Amino acid sequence: MVGIVIISHSRTLAEGVAEMARALGVGKAVVEPAGGDLEGGLGTSIDLVETALAAADGGDGVVLLADLGSSVLTAKMLIEDADRDDVLLADAPLVEGAVAAASMAATGADLATVHAAAESARDHRKAG
Template sequence: MVGVVLISHSGPLAAEVAALAAQIGGAGVPVAAAGGTEDGRLGTSPDLVAAAVEKVDQGDGVVLIPDLGSSVLTARLAEGPGVVIADVPFVEGAIAAVVTAGAGASLEAVLAAAEESRTFRKL
């Protein structure tokens, strides 16, 4: 199953969005929050992101969803084979990714579903 990592400047924000997405997406979807710094301040941490990627990676790939600014730069440090960044609205993209991953979709399909969340309100 594809894993999802939510990268935010705020630890509580990342944790709450992860909890919301997991509740909507169903149990068993590997989703992790990587928010804030190791000492609880605002910011992003490459080490927290790397640990979250390792936690959710089940071999089918990982989608990183950063919130803004430097979280995108931090996500880019973790990007690589099987680890992709979704440029999406934080909450909507997270929910779309987790729901789609929960359906057993491929990495490409999970990324596409998350990216579709940018335009779904225009339909």
């Protein structure tokens, strides 16, 4: 199953989005939070993202969703440093993208389909 990692400046926000995505993904999706800095404050930590990535990675790839600026940069740096083609960053709103990705991942869809589902949330948001 494709895993999902929620990257946020806030640990509470990342955990809440992950909880919601898991629940709306029928509880089958693997969604891991990576929020805040190592001390529990606001910020981003590549170490926390790497840990969440390892926990979410079941072998079928991982979709990353990030909230703001440096979270996106952290995700891009991780992908570049890891030199993996099975980890994709979705350009999507955090909550809607996570729910769409988790719902699709729960069906057993492949990485490209889960990634596309997350990004489709961006398009639906613009249309609404």
